[in-house]
Amino acid sequence: MGRWPDRSSKGRSRIRVRWRASLGLLGSILKWLAVPLAFPLLLAVLYQEPVLPFAVTMAITLALGEGLERLPEDEEIRGREAYLLVALAWLAVAVIGAIPFLLAGNGVLAQPVDALFESMSGVTTTGATVLDDFSVHGRAILMWRQVLQWLGGLGILVLAISVLSQLSVGGAQLMETETQTQDVTKLSPRITETARMMWGLYGGITALCAVSLYALSVVGVAPNMDAYNAIAHAMTAVATAGFSPSPDSVGAFAPVAQWLVVPFMFVGATNFVLIYYFVRGDWGRPLRNEEFRYYVGIVAGTTVLMTLLLVTDPGVTFPAEATVRHAVFQVVSILTTTGFATVDFNTWSPAARHLLFALMFLGGMAGSTTCSIKLLRWVIVAKSLRRDLFTAVHPEAIRPVRLGDRVVDEETIRDVYAYTLLSLLIFFALTVFIVVDGTRSGVTVSEFEAMAAAASTFLNIGPAFGFAGPYGSYGPFSNATKSAMILLMWVGRIEIIPVLVVATPAYWRS
């Protein structure tokens, strides 16, 4: 008798999350962050730029990682710990990613909020920048932005699973927490192996993109696409991220280079499991996938629509090839949530701009590097709406929602509805915040521009309209607005739920 009255007599509520386990693994992840930091460090040596920002950051991340690794007694990651780890990992990488910017201390990046904005926008593959003058920043620092985006592209935890042997058991849980859209498709019986295959594929496509871009400069059709630019753009195209070391984005390069970037953005937003089977020789696999067919259809349809809008717009006077190129590029860039631009679409007609705005909410396929709400969710929402209309007429009918030959269970449909609604609510809240804060701080921002900026940051796209347009900068926003955007880029990239779950009191108690 009386064992457990004893326990409650301690009189304080116990934290039921083994946060030490989460922090311990976070430590291991941060230690590994030293490896990608070596790349800009090498560039700094090569270009004779300051190496200190990267060397110091490497030391910080190693020390911090080592310290955190000593925390836990038990390393096992379960459901609750996974939420905490996912939320913390993205935040920590963004914070550490900002350190080189601060240490370099050039231009706006000397400001902590701006540095964190840039870093968070990088890791979350948003691509919204606060830089106004690119020329004051070293090439190594600009490359660090690209590297951050590439790391965030496929997901930090997927990367972590592929290198951390202690995640072989809890890894599937983590992958599922990081990408809320679907169950993890294990390509091999071992989750570590699966993560490695995904990253191998990701690295391979990036390398292919870099080599093909560089080849253009070698043959002389795009002379300014040197090795540096080829690598930099390859990393952010496949990651559907959108940073560019050039202030004119991809618009700074020859048309043929612009054309070449399009398929890589498209592939980056394609489900990697499909790409895996495609590469392995099962060529018909993508076409048998219903979401992929919608993806191709929507890209093709909106491209045609955009071309028509540009052709009929008297204010836009491109030659025929350029019209099609700009239409395709902008549509694919925004829809895949990349955020590159070949032209300042701020000057386009309201119809064209609103079409781009609407595309921000779509996103590419689930299981890719894309962000936003993702087509999978929209397809499920559309199908279950159609089902509901049918059952309104035939109340006894039972119509499971099908995706390809699979049935989507009702719980998933509820989750998808909730997620979509939540996304839209947060988007509206951020819009209102931007407008109100703009009035408070004296930044002139129209409602449409506020909506676009809210969608573009929260849904991790990048450029918006007005001063935050493709060739503009988020710099003029007040620090309060930028802080809200930093928070929501983080929340949006890990698909809302992990952060919200960690923020509920129930999560911490039994």
Added chain:
Amino acid sequence: MRVVIIGAGQVGESIAADLQHDHDVVVVENRDERADELTYALDVLTVSGDGTELSTLEDAGAADADMVLATTDDDETNIVACSTAKALSGSAFTIARIKNTKYLRTWERDEGAFGIDFMVCTNLLTAESIVRVVGLPAARDADVFANGRVQMAEFEVSEGSPIADQTVQEADRFDSLTFAAILRNGDVEIPSGDTCIKTGDRVVVIGSPRSVQQFARTLAPEVSPEKSAEVVVIGGSEIGYHVCRLLEERGLSPRLVEQDPDRARKLAEDLPETLVMESDATDMGFLEREHIGDADILVSTLDSDEKNLLECLLAERLGVERTVAVIDRTSYVDLFETVGVDVGLSPREVVAEEITRFTQSGSAENIAFIETDKAEVLEIELDDSSPLVGRTIRDAVGDLPEGVVIGAITRNKEFIVPRGDTELHPGDHVVVFVDAAVLDEAMETL
């Protein structure tokens, strides 16, 4: 032949009853009372005990058996019983009655799997029969032979039918169709060219599937059985599921009504082309709201015969063209059809037909029963020693007792119309109609 039947349920009893006269039948049953009952009811030996136990099977003499039939209600029991029997005697032919098609799929992958030589899937066979009937408007029964190259069907001649009051010669407008028999007042009549077809007769035709289909269409031109047919299946039992699945394979989109929410959901997931509805199928409000009365065919596969009868009568009342009921008790079939069900199908009968195929002596490959036991339609492959080989049909029929009709021949996988001067070759597949009264006599010649 020594036959061991495991399980004295309805199917086991019915097969034992069929076989008791010509074979030594041993029935294994684990309920003592039931075993006793059977000892008195049939001329068979009963053994009480567990049919999956070695010692019980030894007692039943399974070691010397020529054939072991496992016919209990439980799939796993039947499989284990057959495996056990096979372990006891490698030479016994084992037949298992199976409900769940997953075992059938395994067995089809490797015939002989589980130590089973032949597997009879009750639900699937019944569903296939239903779908055959659904596919032929006005047909009461249908079966295929020679890998689908020959079809047999039984039609009822209703009032106003285009062939009513015509002679067979007038009615036979299709070259590859043979009028095998006319069933009138429960008697089998072998027609000649000038036999007159009357209202209320049932005609048995054998021919190429196309000609049978065309014949069916002339009988019931208002019902189009093709892709547009509206089929409603009541009851999401395994049989109901397979009926819908097979109809889907034929390009139809049936509607399926199931009362249990979980089962309905499962069916809806498994049948992408079927519209599954969750409702009590006797709810008039529901039936009217969903315009069930407009359906061409309603198939009732509920779990009780009475419910199926009720459902079919309701459907007829609402205006459904044809109703098909699954009837568990074979003895109800005639009664239900008299009351108003258009077609009654008994799963037990279907299984018995299938199992009897293997107990038939001689070279019969395929068999269908007309009106349960009035006549049989058999498929026979002629070998070199067959007395029919080298003779014309006219001569061959002369050798055979009256009541035998050669309905169709396939040679080298081609359909041949049997004419008086057609010569029979070794290797021919002959589909014959045999009146039950002359069955034994005919089988000796054949």
